Amino acid sequence: MAWFKRDNPPMARGAEHKVKVPEGLWTKCVSCNETIYTKDIESNLNVCPKCGHHYRISTKKRIELLIDEGTFTEFDAGMVSVDFLEFKDSKSYQDRIDQALAKGGSKDAIVCGSGKIDGTPVQLCVFDFSFMGGSMGSVVGEKITRGIERALEQGTPCIIVSASGGARMQESILSLMQMAKTSAALAKLREAGLPFVSILTDPTTGGVTASFAMLGDVNMAEPKALIGFAGPRVIEQTIRQKLPQGFQRSEYLLDHGMVDVIVERSKMKAQLSSILKMLYKAA
Amino acid sequence: MALQQSYLDFEKPLAELDKKIQELLAFSTEGVDLSAEVANLEEKAERMRQEMFANLSRWQTAQVARHINRPFTLDYLSLIFTEFVELHGDRNFGDDHAIVGGLARLDGEPVMVIGHQKGRDTKEKVFRNFGMPNPEGYRKALRLMEMAERFKLPIITFVDTPGAFPGIGAEERGQAEAIARNLREMSRLTVPIIVVITGEGGSGGALAIAVGDRILMLQHSVYAVISPEGCAAILWSDGTKGAQAAEALKLTAKDIKDLEVIDEIVPEPAGGAHRDHEAMAKNLHEALSRNLKELKAIPAEELIEQRYQKFRKMSRFAE
Numbered sequence: 001m002a003w004f005k006r007d008n009p010p011m012a013r014g015a016e017h018k019v020k021v022p023e024g025l026w027t028k029c030v031s032c033n034e035t036i037y038t039k040d041i042e043s044n045l046n047v048c049p050k051c052g053h054h055y056r057i058s059t060k061k062r063i064e065l066l067i068d069e070g071t072f073t074e075f076d077a078g079m080v081s082v083d084f085l086e087f088k089d090s091k092s093y094q095d096r097i098d099q100a101l102a103k104g105g106s107k108d109a110i111v112c113g114s115g116k117i118d119g120t121p122v123q124l125c126v127f128d129f130s131f132m133g134g135s136m137g138s139v140v141g142e143k144i145t146r147g148i149e150r151a152l153e154q155g156t157p158c159i160i161v162s163a164s165g166g167a168r169m170q171e172s173i174l175s176l177m178q179m180a181k182t183s184a185a186l187a188k189l190r191e192a193g194l195p196f197v198s199i200l201t202d203p204t205t206g207g208v209t210a211s212f213a214m215l216g217d218v219n220m221a222e223p224k225a226l227i228g229f230a231g232p233r234v235i236e237q238t239i240r241q242k243l244p245q246g247f248q249r250s251e252y253l254l255d256h257g258m259v260d261v262i263v264e265r266s267k268m269k270a271q272l273s274s275i276l277k278m279l280y281k282a283a
Numbered sequence: 284m285a286l287q288q289s290y291l292d293f294e295k296p297l298a299e300l301d302k303k304i305q306e307l308l309a310f311s312t313e314g315v316d317l318s319a320e321v322a323n324l325e326e327k328a329e330r331m332r333q334e335m336f337a338n339l340s341r342w343q344t345a346q347v348a349r350h351i352n353r354p355f356t357l358d359y360l361s362l363i364f365t366e367f368v369e370l371h372g373d374r375n376f377g378d379d380h381a382i383v384g385g386l387a388r389l390d391g392e393p394v395m396v397i398g399h400q401k402g403r404d405t406k407e408k409v410f411r412n413f414g415m416p417n418p419e420g421y422r423k424a425l426r427l428m429e430m431a432e433r434f435k436l437p438i439i440t441f442v443d444t445p446g447a448f449p450g451i452g453a454e455e456r457g458q459a460e461a462i463a464r465n466l467r468e469m470s471r472l473t474v475p476i477i478v479v480i481t482g483e484g485g486s487g488g489a490l491a492i493a494v495g496d497r498i499l500m501l502q503h504s505v506y507a508v509i510s511p512e513g514c515a516a517i518l519w520s521d522g523t524k525g526a527q528a529a530e531a532l533k534l535t536a537k538d539i540k541d542l543e544v545i546d547e548i549v550p551e552p553a554g555g556a557h558r559d560h561e562a563m564a565k566n567l568h569e570a571l572s573r574n575l576k577e578l579k580a581i582p583a584e585e586l587i588e589q590r591y592q593k594f595r596k597m598s599r600f601a602e
Binding site: 076082084085088089090139141142167172173175176178179180181183184185186207212214215228230234239241243244256258 | 457460462509514527597
């Protein structure tokens with residue numbers, strides 16, 4: 001028998017970790033645990049003003065952040081995925097597509113268009129993680145490839161902002177082939193001497209990392225983004241070892257020579273603009 | 284080469300028949316003539332085998348594709364090619380034993396052959412890391428492919444891997460970058476590339492040596508974006524639902540051909556490639572020679588553009 005008896009159950013922990021991007025009035029930061037006025041995070045580009053933790057931001061905000069006001073033209077906005085394999089797990093792929101579409105945001109996991117960055121014309125592709133985890137199927141691969149081909153035709157640089165769990169399983173072999181297709185298009189861009197900047201944000205994994213995202217002339221990452229080929233859980237299960245501190249985070253990749261530079265969100269446009277102006281002279 | 288016969292679960296009735304035949308054969312050596320019965324049983328077994336392999340489920344096909352006795356890259360190298368000289372190392376970090384490659388002759392003509400390599404016994408399996416390459420494997424493959432380009436040698440690759448190795452070192456040394464670079468560079472190589480999916484075409488780890496002008500799949504091989512078990516673990520939250528995942532992934536040679544991702548299915552001998560390496564090698568040899576002859580007639584520039592368009596078309600969407 002215990003000497004001291006606990007009347008109340010121990011306080012539940014971990015629930016606060018589930019609080020994600022600001023919904024309520026106050027937000028407890030997942031990184032520093034400070035309680036912060038939600039509007040303060042939002043007005044700070046979804047970055048915690050106390051500790052600098054980068055929350056995900058919408059494609060719309062990302063485009064506003066990078067592209068000169070009024071210069072963005074979207075392409076292929078109406079392209080949608082089809083359930084050509086009639087793929088079904090607990091739900092059919094078609095149901096998942098419909099559900100994602102019902103949110104009323106992007107029509108697939110990427111938004112592509114042209115615009116200017118401090119006057120430099122670019123083709124820009126921005127992943128939408130809120131659409132099926134930013135997974136890459138035929139639509140994502142096709143829109144990226146068209147984006148790269150437009151850059152080729154117009155002789156401009158290309159920029160891809162990644163946030164993706166990888167290839168979309170529901171399109172099986174064809175989603176795998178998007179890796180080859182996009183990388184082949186980048187090979188042409190490279191031969192034409194046009195810059196490609198890959199911006200890696202949280203999270204960038206799987207088939208997206210193992211194709212265009214790692215092929216930047218310059219690979220830029222946001223702080224502490226998860227970036228890797230295999231997911232941490234898969235690795236842990238395979239090797240049955242604890243993973244090192246900070247494993248697969250931007251800083252870790254920088255240390256191991258896989259990204260060129262880590263840039264805070266607020267400085268992203270200025271940094272990008274400066275790199276583009278040094279690499280690229282408009283014809 | 285005498286391989287220990289090994290049966291898959293679904294081959295059990297076949298295994299029993301084979302055992303009975305063996306028993307009769309052993310018995311008949313003692314002066315009793317049972318050849319009629321043996322012949323009868325052998326015919327029955329053969330019919331059963333043909334029927335079984337003509338109607339494999341996708342999950343059964345995945346098991347055949349992983350069969351321990353299935354011919355691996357080095358088997359094909361000794362059965363189809365001559366004068367193989369294995370070339371080792373990526374010149375950066377090490378030599379990955381999960382990918383082998385080197386110079387060899389096909390019908391007397393020099394070619395570069397590269398492929399995943401699995402092991403048959405435990406020691407060899409570990410040595411080959413179960414056919415799961417690290418980044419240095421893909422970098423070795425690229426080094427050999429670039430060499431082939433310099434010396435104008437066609438490239439033939441054999442794909443048979445569960446996937447690229449998911450380990451700490453692999454991540455640190457840039458598994459993703461190594462795969463990505465191969466995809467980009469293979470799309471621009473100026474020599475013909477023939478890809479053969481011989482067993483398991485496991486995701487990015489397979490694709491990293493599978494960008495080519497002709498893509499062939501052996502009849503009972505599989506090719507998918509993720510292994511059935513991996514897919515089941517994620518979508519069914521249950522890694523044992525591989526059979527359902529295999530059905531959903533549509534990963535057989537016929538499925539992939541229907542999606543126009545591959546050019547040709549190479550037929551396997553009755554009962555699968557693992558039953559008769561020589562017969563398998565003969566079928567594959569014919570397909571390789573024929574395709575290579577066609578590709579050699581295409582000028583380099585045209586070849587690259589055709590390769591680009593080939594992959595460019597691989598997608599299904601609505602707009």
